[in-house]
Amino acid sequence: MERIRLLIKPHGGKVALYVLVAVLHGGANLLSPYFFGRIIDGAVKTSWSEVYVNVRWLIFAMIGILVLGYIKNRLLIDVNAELSLTLRNKIISAGMDPSAEVFSARSGTNISAAQNGSGENTQDRQQGVMYSKFQDADVVASFITETLCPLFPEMVTFVISLVLCFQISWRLTVLELVFIPFNFLFVRVLGGQIERWQQEVIGQRDLFFADVFQGIRGVTELSLLGAVGRMRRNMEQENHKLVDVTRTLEKKNLKWSQGYSLLLGAEQILVLILSCMGIILGRLTIGRYYTFNNYSSQMSSFFQTVMSGILQYHSVMASLNHIEEELKHREPVEVVSFEKVKKLKGQELSFSYGREDVISNVDFEFSAGEIYTISGANGIGKSTLLKLLSNVYAPEQGQMWLNQHLMRPDVRYDLVYFSPDPFLLNGTIAENLRFVCPEATEGDIKRALHKIGADEFVEAFPERYETHVGEGGTKLSKGQLQAIALARLFLIDGSVFLFDEATSHLDEYVRENFMKTILELKEKGKMIFLVTHRQEDIPEGAISYEMTEGGKLVCLHH
DSSP: HHHHHHGGGHHHHHHHHHHHHHHHHHHHHHHHHHHHHHHHHHHHOOOOHHHHHHHHHHHHHHHHHHHHHHHHHHHHHHHHHHHHHHHHHHHHHHHHHHGGGGHHHHHHHSSSBBOTTTTTTTTTHHHHHHHHHHHHHHHHHHHHIIIITTTTHHHHHOOOOHHHHHOOOOEEEEEEETTTTHHHHHHHHHHHHHHHHHOOOHHHHHHHHHHHHHHHTTTTHHTTTTTTHHHHHHHHHHHHHHHHHHHHHHHHHHHHHHHHHHHHHHHHHHHHHHHHHHHHTTTOHHHHHHHHHHHHHHHHHHHHHHHHHHHHHHHHHHHHHHHHHHOOOOOOOOOOOOSOOEEEEEEEEEEEEESSSEEEEEEEEEEETTTEEHHHHHHHHHHHHHHHHHTTTOOOEEEEEEETEEEEEOOOOEEEEOOOOOOSSSBBBBHHHHHHHHHOOOHHHHHHHHTOOOOHHHSSSTTTOOOOGGGGTTOHHHHHHHHHHHHTTTOOSSSEEESTTTTTTTOHHHHHHHHHHHHHHTTTTTTEEEEEEEEESTTTTOOOEEETTEEEEEEEOO
């Protein structure tokens, strides 16, 4: 319950207002059966004045019920939407935290395109899990707003109803209370099983959404391979399993709910028999029986809310456990421009993805105003080294220093990183460049594109800088995408530039412009790293390193 309390706390003011309005709404609901009963008894006695007075008060009570009910439900909608938004934002924030990528790479339990220990691509699965967790967020938000929030107002209504029922007939009231222990025993037996059943549903739901995202991402390639039908059948099978698990859960719930309904039916029959005896013996009027029956329904409503809440709580616990890491997540402390980077030093650094070390006991000392090239075979650890340098990954052993300061996991210094698979937003060329530098003018954008030699093909587009690149740059060639991504980086005045296979798709003209820009950055005192396989991409005066088998970093020449 502590986790739920922490979720409600930021919305405490609106929840408190809801509780107040709900208590008033419950009070208005209690007045309605009272006046109904008085009207019936007045009609039996043919007292038209009594009927008229109580009808008038009943109309006022019903207007109050409608108005207060509308306000209460509006508040409930707002609280539910805000809670769901908060939970979804936490899930997004945890998924977008780059410091979590290493955890993904090792275990496949967070969002990343990295390979896990078995070599499986985890990106599709984790996108599916994120979407599945959005549903868990909605389940938790609904439980809080539809079950927990109404609990206190209904408890107040229950206490008042209990007192009024005792005044009307203490015998019938005692009979109502006798069934309470049986109800709670029923709920206790069922509760533990529901949590286990719900966990099965969540697990199958994760697998289904993972298949959906995988199929969507690879549909073009699958169609060319003639394998779309097979992928669709796999998705249909996973969907069938999900429906079967969900249907089994609902059938089990139905059996238990039928048993619960039988228990309630027995209670109502006994109360009806005793009520008829009271009316025959003259101890109870028809109007007072009507009033008692309504107050009794208010009490039953409270017990049903409590017991339904207990059952839902077990189901919600499965959802809360599914998003537990996201609830614990805190935004990393980003220190942009920690200070001008003059030196990066590493001592006995080691890092692995759960197998043998990718980086093993590596020492280095890099200085500003130099270009460092890193070469080596595919999968040898070059990109991993860059992520250690950028502090996205933390070393398992050893230490790193930024200038004279020991590197902390929560520090982001003013670096510029180019990925081998650069990311473009589904927007215009100008929007993509401004995404990293919102204050960039049209002139800044033109200069950045000109610096890399991308202005020529951009100017050839009919819409020029307002050309839409498509999701992930799908409307561009790989070379154009890479050139625009590089131009974007040159809008940032960072201390350290890390380029991972930055020239792999560039044409010769753009590549030459890129190499010139690299030399200009060196003259400005920047620290530059180039991961490359091409000898012609090693600038004159660069310090060359090679990653070798066993995770070693070897300096080739200084």
